[in-house]
């Protein structure tokens with residue numbers, strides 16, 4: 001019996017032993033990877049699931065597999081398929097995943113909830129998916145962590161592949177792009193690297209901000225970009241900020257990124273957050289009372305990954321403690337997450353927005369070179385607040401404010417600290433901004 005059929009049969013046995021929510025929460029996303037000697041490798045989605053499987057279900061899995069295969073395997077849970085990629089032959093599941101270019105099957109347009117925060121980005125992605133290289137090229141998507149950029153990029157990939165099966169779609173994070181480049185240089189395989197990226201129909205490159213400051217990667221990406229663009233191939237780029245706010249990005253790349261359409265995704269509003277939770281519960285066929293969804297959506301605002309994680313946690317908690325999902329149970333399950341996510345919400349972007357609206361300046365004024373007091377002073381206040389309310393280092397803060405030196409940040413912090421002591425009006429303004437940011 002090959003590993004795929006063995007795992008299918010194992011799941012059938014296990015399903016009979018567990019409650020439906022536990023089965024769904026911990027077993028549905030496992031991918032059987034490989035049998036190598038006496039080890040059987042299973043790919044699991046995250047640390048949390050791995051811990052639960054090891055602590056509670058290992059014996060059940062081992063017994064079920066042994067019963068079916070009449071052999072005793074050591075079960076190994078892994079988080080990254082690369083850990084076992086070098087062992088023996090490939091299996092059909094992995095082969096299938098490789099042919100399908102790294103796209104998460106769940107990230108489609110159908111599973112994407114549209115709200116005011118992402119309506120425009122979604123429409124732009126649909127337009128590109130329907131007529132690649134003919135509408136917006138490149139398409140540059142930006143927005144905060146966990147707001148759906150990767151989801152939309154994969155959705156474009158799926159859509160294009162559903163229209164044209166042999167389209168060469170490549171999705172890569174800019175970190176992976178950098179690592180592959182480094183390895184190709186090390187192993188003298190630069191030609192292979194170039195062929196891989198310069199001969200695709202659609203290039204989806206995620207988190208491009210990571211190539212900032214990496215000269216060689218920027219150089220390579222510049223040529224990749226040009227050859228794709230000239231060959232009329234579609235390029236889709238994501239980042240946590242717009243091109244002009246990526247520090248140490250070469251101008252020639254910046255101007256290329258700005259050639260097509262730039263669109264942002266904002267944090268979802270309350271209604272969209274509830275709708276996302278509903279969709280997720282519906283997709284996983286889990287019944288969750290609406291006051292629990294409201295509770296989660298009210299408290300987790302700025303990151304959809306955390307929003308989904310909170311729901312998974314509540315469902316897992318209910319199944320592990322054998323209690324029905326209720327508001328009390330949700331509060332108990334999320335007590336750590338909900339307090340920490342409040343402090344995590346304070347980002348440079350939010351600080352800038354708040355200071356900009358208080359002092360009536362534009363967002364780009366924070367990064368520009370202007371020294372007029374009406375702009376320079378709010379900028380110093382924003383730097384002061386960033387230093388006080390975030391864990392960012394001084395150089396990082398300088399970077400976030402138009403690539404300024406860390407001594408400028410120290411100067412701003414000293415100056416504003418003094419002004420707070422001597423000027424009641426400024427103190428009141430800053431206290432108000434800080435208390436608004438802390439919610």
Ligand SMILES: Nc1ncnc2c1ncn2[C@@H]1O[C@H](COP(=O)(O)OP(=O)(O)OP(=O)(O)O)[C@@H](O)[C@H]1O
Pocket residue numbers: 107111112113114118143144145146147148149150151152207240276279304305308
């Ligand atoms: N509008 C949406 N509807 C449904 N699910 C969403 C939506 N937006 C985001 N998600 C889900 O939230 C999770 C995080 O999204 P994703 O990974 O696309 O974020 P990201 O913006 O790429 O984050 P990062 O900056 O960390 O790369 C995913 O599971 C995704 O499916």
